[in-house]
Amino acid sequence: MKNRRLVMIPGPTPVVRSIQDQMGRETVAFGDPGFVKDFKEVLADLKELWDVNGEVFVVAGSGTMAMEMALANTLKRGDNLLIVSHGYFGDRFIEIAEKKGLNVDVISSEWGKTVSVADIEKKLGEKSYQAITVTHVDTSTAAVAPVAEIGEMMKKFPETIYIVDGVAASAGEEESLGKMNIDILFTGSQKAFGVAPGLAILWANQKALDRRKSLGNIQEYFIDFEKWIPIMNDTSKYYATPAVNMIWALQESIRLIKEEGLAERYERHRKVAKAMRAALEAMGFSILADPANRAATLSCVLYPEGVEDAKFRTLLAEEGAQVAGGLGAYAGKMFRIGHMGNIDMLDLTGAITAIERTLYKMGVDVLGKGVSALTKELQ
Ligand SMILES: Cc1ncc(COP(=O)(O)O)c(C=O)c1O
Known part of the structure; x- marks a missing residue:
């Protein structure tokens, strides 16, 4: 049987029909009054929902560009x-920082764990840092960092800019620049917003905007805040062509987020993550991240003895679900599965039953176990 391919990798995530429809619309001039109004609304909604006292930038590009x-x-x-x-x-x-000629110190955790807030505070006390970066959910481990607690601690270091990479988190894990004392947060359209790849979204609080001003002329052109601020304040202006259809798609994604409610959306992600992990464990897999810091948006799933990675993922794709391989030392030892964005019961059940069929074909009979655990958890 020929199956559809459900994208269950940790981004891009499945794009629902109403968002696809916006991407398929006839493109208009970026100065078109209707588009200018739509873009303005997108920016106003993003600012309000993520509680920023500065700017939001929506620019064509990927998460790496936002970094x-x-x-x-x-x-x-x-x-x-x-x-x-x-x-x-x-x-x-x-690598990005070294290319820029920054003095870099790194504080790392074992994969699957996170660095403690106390250790970060100690490190920040050793010398003056102009900025700190924290990845909210590292997509290689599916461990979630305590960004709110770190933000609270950062109040002791008012000269340091607190940058959060929300690429695998924003719109699926709770985030608020105001409440969490974050200075810069960014994401890509293809993850928990459930839009196709192509847009970077970056929120910057006033403290970050003031830092930019203090730098004077910077080397970069396309990604300079100062170049984009006039456009973000008046969407009829031109600097570099906005990705018109992608911005419409993002507008529809935001409409869905508002319809669901942000708090409800975060709660749904937590519930779905718990159910997916119960299903995966019921089929004999184990989860990499420590139980204390497992992300709501994706899981990194270790294979049981005897299940070979490449064969598993190839068969699974034929059964209708695409998942991603492990990275670094975990390549070949685990797979990564997204459960974020606008996925629903049919997607989740479809993915879990596809995994059951794949295992069955590989000689592991757990038919019904995954979907039973999933269904019970979600009731
Ligand atoms: C946490 C995180 N940061 C940054 C990136 C880079 O984003 P992109 O691949 O869109 O450039 C990714 C990509 O998956 C990611 O998961």
Whole structure:
């Protein structure tokens, strides 16, 4: 039987029909009054929902561009940056920062765990850091960092810009720049917003905007806050062509978020994550992240003895669900499955039964066990 392929990798996530429809609309001029109004509304909603007292930037690009944008607008060559890394994506900041000529210190956890707030505070006390980066959910481990507690602690370091990578978190894990004392937060459209890849969304509080001003002229052109601020304040202005259809798609995603309610959306993600993990464990898999810090948006799932990674993922794709492989030392030892964005019961049940069928084909008979655990948890 030929199956559809459900994208259960940790982003891009499934794009629902109403969002697809916006991407398929006839493109208009970016100066079109209807589009100018839509773009303005998107920015106003993003500012309000994430409680920012500065700006939000919606720019064509991916999460990596947003990482670079965060550093480029807050740090100059020779500045001290503390990178809190819980895995592959935390480490990505190291390369970006070194290319910029920053003095980098890294404080890392074992994969699946997170660095304690006390350890971060101790490190920040050792010298003056101009900024710190924390990955909210590292997609290589599915461990979630305590960004609210870190934000509270950061009040003791008012000169340090607190940057949070929300690429695998925003719109699925609770975040608020105001409440959590975050100075910069960013994400990509393809994760918990449930839009196709193509947009970077970056919120910057006043403290971060003031830091940008204090830097004067910076080397970067396309990702300079100062170049984009006039457009974000008046969407009829031109700087670089906005991704018109993607912005409409994001508008529809925000409409869905508002319809559901942010608090309800976070609660749904927590509930779904718990149910998915119960289902996976019932089929004999185990979860990498410590029970105390498991993300709501995705899981990193260790194979039981005898289940071979490449064969499993190839068969699973044929059965109708695509998952991602493990990264770093976990390549071949685990798979990564997303459960974020606008997925529903049919998607979840479809993915779990596809895993059951795959295992069955590989000689492991757990038919019914996963879907039974999933259903019971979700009732
Ligand atoms: C936590 C995190 N940060 C950054 C990135 C990089 O984003 P992109 O692949 O959109 O450039 C990813 C990608 O998966 C991610 O998961």
